[in-house]
Amino acid sequence: MKMAADTRTHFQGQGSESHGPRVLESLGSEHSTSSHSNHDPEHPYNWPVSRKWTLTILAAFTTFISMMNGTIITVAHFDISEQFNVDETQFPHSYWPVTTWAIGGACSALFILPLAEDFGTRPVFLTTYVLFLCFLVPQAVAQNFATLVVTRFFAGGCVSVLANTAAGVVGNVWETEWARSIPVSLYIVGYMAGSSAGPVVGAVIFQFLSWRWIGYLQLIWFGALFPVYYFFFYESRADVILARRPMSKEDTEQRSGPASSLSLKGLITSATRPVVLFCTEPVLFVSTLWSSFTVGTLFLFTQSVEQVFMDLYDWSVEETGYVQAAVVIGEILGWTLNFLSRKLYFASASRNTETPGAPIPEARLYMAVVGGVLGISGGMFVYAWTSYPYIPWIAPAISLAMVGAGSVLVVTGVSDYVVDAYSMYAGSAIGAVATGENLFSAFLPLATMSMYHTLGLNWASTLLGFISLVLALLPTLMFVWGREVRARSTFMQSGKQDMNVRKEGVV
Numbered sequence: 001m002k003m004a005a006d007t008r009t010h011f012q013g014q015g016s017e018s019h020g021p022r023v024l025e026s027l028g029s030e031h032s033t034s035s036h037s038n039h040d041p042e043h044p045y046n047w048p049v050s051r052k053w054t055l056t057i058l059a060a061f062t063t064f065i066s067m068m069n070g071t072i073i074t075v076a077h078f079d080i081s082e083q084f085n086v087d088e089t090q091f092p093h094s095y096w097p098v099t100t101w102a103i104g105g106a107c108s109a110l111f112i113l114p115l116a117e118d119f120g121t122r123p124v125f126l127t128t129y130v131l132f133l134c135f136l137v138p139q140a141v142a143q144n145f146a147t148l149v150v151t152r153f154f155a156g157g158c159v160s161v162l163a164n165t166a167a168g169v170v171g172n173v174w175e176t177e178w179a180r181s182i183p184v185s186l187y188i189v190g191y192m193a194g195s196s197a198g199p200v201v202g203a204v205i206f207q208f209l210s211w212r213w214i215g216y217l218q219l220i221w222f223g224a225l226f227p228v229y230y231f232f233f234y235e236s237r238a239d240v241i242l243a244r245r246p247m248s249k250e251d252t253e254q255r256s257g258p259a260s261s262l263s264l265k266g267l268i269t270s271a272t273r274p275v276v277l278f279c280t281e282p283v284l285f286v287s288t289l290w291s292s293f294t295v296g297t298l299f300l301f302t303q304s305v306e307q308v309f310m311d312l313y314d315w316s317v318e319e320t321g322y323v324q325a326a327v328v329i330g331e332i333l334g335w336t337l338n339f340l341s342r343k344l345y346f347a348s349a350s351r352n353t354e355t356p357g358a359p360i361p362e363a364r365l366y367m368a369v370v371g372g373v374l375g376i377s378g379g380m381f382v383y384a385w386t387s388y389p390y391i392p393w394i395a396p397a398i399s400l401a402m403v404g405a406g407s408v409l410v411v412t413g414v415s416d417y418v419v420d421a422y423s424m425y426a427g428s429a430i431g432a433v434a435t436g437e438n439l440f441s442a443f444l445p446l447a448t449m450s451m452y453h454t455l456g457l458n459w460a461s462t463l464l465g466f467i468s469l470v471l472a473l474l475p476t477l478m479f480v481w482g483r484e485v486r487a488r489s490t491f492m493q494s495g496k497q498d499m500n501v502r503k504e505g506v507v
Helices: 035-039 048-073 074-081 093-112 115-119 121-141 145-172 177-208 210-233 238-243 248-253 264-280 280-315 318-322 325-351 359-384 395-488 490-506
Strands: none
Touching: 048 177, 048 210, 048 238, 048 359, 074 093, 074 177, 074 210, 074 318, 093 145, 093 248, 093 280, 093 395, 115 177, 115 264, 115 318, 145 177, 145 210, 177 210, 177 280, 177 318, 210 359, 264 280, 280 318, 280 325, 280 359, 280 395, 318 325, 325 395, 359 395
16 A cells, blocks of 8 residues: 655646655645636646546556555465465565565655656556566566565555556546545545455455466456556646647746756655654654554454454465455445545534634544544454454454444545645655555564464454554544644644745736
8 A cells, every 4th residue: 555756736837845645636726727727628627527537537446456466465375485485484474575565665656756747647657557567477477485575566666656646647637625525535445445455356366276377367457458548547737738739828828837847856855854744743743653553454454364264263365365355345435434524524614713714624534533443443342352263253354344444534534634734745744654654564464473373363453453542542632732733833834834825826
């Protein structure tokens, strides 16, 4: 995973810093449309709704199937370990191909995605897609374990670019915050459900074929889909579209603003600012831990579900893959609850005394807290204390769905809140969150075997439930002191002022 470059853009080509994977809202998009862009049929904001939804659904689907690559081989780890003589008695060494995949995703976005600012989303996406196809080949034909570990690092980097470029499409074609809310949630559920669905799809392939066919079939279906992307993944960056056509007087005016550029200084800034923010901003620190632990927990299930269901019910490894479909079902249910979150957020504008008429940023967290407490924490407690052989398997399976539903609410709420609170610095803030998610996804599951063996099935999940509960309750402090905290934050206030200046400049 549901990983940082500029996916927020607007027609004037303004924008400076590198932005994170889920920063889907255009920089000042709701105020940056000039009279030219309002009437320009080539501007993505003015595309027919059918074309917008075609590209949005394609982007969400792309994210879903590409994210499956991260976890799809986890169900085959016994056969892979046996064939390559990997010792798993004391440590889950077979998970290293997933760990390097997540690390590759964390590294690539900082340095590759800024290319989309200058060259557009389409060429970057298609080029990366072809590279990804190339890295699927050694995943299928690997003759040693090191090949899997190394090539999946680069595959994870490609997936990060594909998913984040797809994310940028949403911000590029939907103008208002209200219009973007559903497309954004579709992207996020695709991002998270893809990772959770990986073991399910992998189990089907592995049961009837072999672990190598997991790679072969991915190569087949990604190859078959390439023509679809080639013909229907349109360029959606307005400034790139503008630059490709003959200049008129209005175009000259549009291009008169400062243009984005790719430079060593810009790359260094994009790589270091998230660290500075993470270390100096308590709100971002807690948000990053909360979202990262949530995403890491989903990856942890690829290990713990196997231990729990094989120990309690003597299931096969394929069956433990199938039961993880409960997580995906929960994530879809969590997505439907985002409609309520959307309603609560926009309704908060009527009681905002800080900025009358604008929604309160902390309103983004209402359903996230509910999802964290009842979904993730509650689900982990149920998962812990239904882990007995005399309790039907459906009980812990329901708990997996609870965690899945809560995870979508948490990740969506945190992402949206960080964007609202940090304004012009939202990209760097989301970059910190995304990097944390990748690191937790990479390393938290490595502790699963030892933790569940040492603490037992009940108390290991209970420990995770308590950690989730603490992380979910901490943000409730922002409901009371959110305004004061934002007023004391240098980055929040500076980002807000820069946004206001940009609004005034455009208007």
